[in-house]
Structures are given as C-alpha cells and as structure tokens.
Amino acid sequence: MAVRTIEVRERLMARNDEYAAQVRARLAAAGTVALNLVSSPGSGKTLLLERTLAALDAELPMAVVTGDVQTQNDADRLARHTTRLVQAVVTGGACHLDARQVLEALDAIDLPATRLLFIENVGNLVCPANWDLGEAARVVLFAVTEGEDKPLKYPKMFRTAHHAVLNKVDLLPHVPFDPDLAEANARLVNPGLRFFRTSAHTGLGLDAWFGFLRGLAGAGIPAASG
Amino acid sequence: MHEMSLALEVCRLAEREVGREALGRVTTVAVVVGDGAGVERDNLAFCLETLLGIPPFRGARPVLVAAPGEELRLDYLELDDGGPDD
Numbered sequence: 001m002a003v004r005t006i007e008v009r010e011r012l013m014a015r016n017d018e019y020a021a022q023v024r025a026r027l028a029a030a031g032t033v034a035l036n037l038v039s040s041p042g043s044g045k046t047l048l049l050e051r052t053l054a055a056l057d058a059e060l061p062m063a064v065v066t067g068d069v070q071t072q073n074d075a076d077r078l079a080r081h082t083t084r085l086v087q088a089v090v091t092g093g094a095c096h097l098d099a100r101q102v103l104e105a106l107d108a109i110d111l112p113a114t115r116l117l118f119i120e121n122v123g124n125l126v127c128p129a130n131w132d133l134g135e136a137a138r139v140v141l142f143a144v145t146e147g148e149d150k151p152l153k154y155p156k157m158f159r160t161a162h163h164a165v166l167n168k169v170d171l172l173p174h175v176p177f178d179p180d181l182a183e184a185n186a187r188l189v190n191p192g193l194r195f196f197r198t199s200a201h202t203g204l205g206l207d208a209w210f211g212f213l214r215g216l217a218g219a220g221i222p223a224a225s226g
Numbered sequence: 227m228h229e230m231s232l233a234l235e236v237c238r239l240a241e242r243e244v245g246r247e248a249l250g251r252v253t254t255v256a257v258v259v260g261d262g263a264g265v266e267r268d269n270l271a272f273c274l275e276t277l278l279g280i281p282p283f284r285g286a287r288p289v290l291v292a293a294p295g296e297e298l299r300l301d302y303l304e305l306d307d308g309g310p311d312d
Contacts, residue, residue, distance in 0.1 A: 127228035
C-alpha cells in the first residue's frame with residue numbers, strides 16, 4: 001500500500017469564524033450592538049432579559065435571539081415583554097449556538113431598527129466559549145447558588161467574556177456564598193472583567209445593568225470596552 | 227457535546243481535500259488539539275472514531291496531537307493511493 005500524505009493545516013473554527021465575520025459586518029452596517037449572554041442552565045439569563053425588555057423596551061429598540069436545545073419556552077417568555085422580534089433557535093441537541101445559526105436568525109430581524117441585540121446562548125459554560133457568534137461583547141452570568149469557584153472551573157468562558165453578572169444576590173442571606181471571593185476568582189482568570197451584581201427576581205442591582213445598556217446604545221461605546 | 231460538531235467539521239474538511247469518492251481510502255486523520263482549546267481529547271477521538279468508521283469512510287484512524295495554546299486544526303490526512311509501495 002502506498003500512502004500519500006496531504007497537508008491541510010486548517011483551523012477547525014475557520015468556517016464558524018467566517019460566518020461570525022459576516023454577522024459582525026451586518027451588525028456594524030446597521031449600527032446594532034450585539035451581546036452574547038452565556039451561563040450554566042438556570043443562572044437567570046432569561047429572567048434578566050425579561051426584566052430588561054420590560055424596563056427598556058419603550059426607550060431602546062432591542063431584539064433577542066434565543067438558543068435552546070429544545071422548546072421555544074424562553075422565546076415565548078421574552079415575547080410577552082416586547083413588541084419586537086424574539087427569534088428562537090432550537091439547536092436540536094447541540095450544546096451551543098454557532099455563527100451560522102445567528103446569521104440565519106438575523107434575516108428575520110429589522111437590524112437598522114434595532115440598537116441592541118441580545119443573543120441568549122444555550123445554557124452551558126463549556127462549549128459556547130469556543131464559538132464566536134459575531135457579538136460585540138460576551139456577558140457571562142453566574143448565580144450565588146452555584147459556588148464561588150465557577151470562574152476557576154470554567155476559565156475559558158470567563159477569560160473570553162467582557163462583562164460578568166453575578167445574579168440571584170437576593171439569596172445571599174440564605175446560601176454560603178462569598179461574592180467578593182467569586183469576583184476575585186473571576187479576576188484571577190480575567191482581570192478586565194466588569195462586574196454587575198443583580199437579582200433579576202427582585203430588581204436589585206438592575207439599575208447599573210440598565211445604565212450600562214443605555215450607554216452602549218446611546219453613546220456608541222464599543223461594548224467590549226465597557 | 228461540541229466535540230461532535232468539531233468531528234463533523236474534520237470530516238467536511240477531509241471531503242473538501244480529497245473528494246467524496248476518495249474518503250474510503252483515507253487511512254489517517256491527524257488533528258492538533260491545544261491544551262487550552264476547550265476540547266476533551268478522548269471525547270473528540272471517540273467522535274472521530276465513530277464518524278470515520280462509517281461510510282463514506284472505511285475505518286480511518288484518528289491521530290490527536292497535543293499542543294500548547296488554543297490551537298485546533300486538521301493537520302494532515304494520509305491516503306492509500308492504491309499503488310504499490312514506494
């Protein structure tokens with residue numbers, strides 16, 4: 001048997017990154033800022049977005065792309081708070097959104113009329129870290145019920161994020177969780193992380209989050225620079 | 227399980243390189259996996275073994291090469307060209 005070797009040397013993420021570049025170009029042309037929200041399941045991404053849409057829908061043109069393995073439950077929940085489009089992507093088993101799915105989802109969104117686009121990724125702190133979706137910035141959520149060492153256990157997700165939301169802080173009196181230690185752990189991985197402490201349930205800390213979003217939308221501040 | 231997504235991309239790139247008709251003659255598929263690539267090597271190997279064991283492949287052997295950093299690429303393919311040994 002004669003064996004021929006074919007050198008390929010091609011990055012496996014190259015095709016996804018090409019789609020991400022197309023997403024980024026379309027968003028830039030429309031003047032839309034996209035945030036990729038990532039977390040483990042149950043950290044409160046959907047409730048945070050519900051509260052955000054309810055509070056800011058009248059003043060900020062927003063749209064949402066949600067990713068879930070199954071069901072459109074999150075999209076249905078969010079759609080109750082906005083007259084704008086909530087586009088659901090059901091991955092059918094895949095543990096992350098990829099840039100091609102987001103690019104296709106953009107076709108249904110009136111981008112020039114959208115200032116902020118939220119991409120609610122599949123709940124998973126591992127796989128979504130590897131997939132650039134063309135977002136301006138990545139926001140990682142975790143909750144006080146999860147443990148202060150989450151950033152150390154999932155460093156790539158926290159290293160590739162620009163902003164962090166520590167959610168469910170209303171439960172701090174009831175759980176053995178040190179929020180300062182959690183932030184310190186996150187900054188060991190990524191010293192530049194900007195932190196928000198929120199309770200999407202009670203509304204605690206949401207004013208700072210809303211102010212951040214208004215800043216992104218109103219001043220054209222690059223999302224990654226905070 | 228994003229390792230299966232990556233394994234499918236490896237297969238897509240292999241088909242692009244050699245054409246679908248020649249995939250059955252691929253004997254080795256070498257992938258470089260960086261320590262910081264966020265990929266579980268055993269899992270990726272399992273996914274590749276599964277995909278390379280069914281048509282149009284015919285049991286090509288996955289070779290995973292460890293590397294520092296976040297590198298993640300299809301490095302090379304080996305193909306039985308059907309001729310006699312050199």
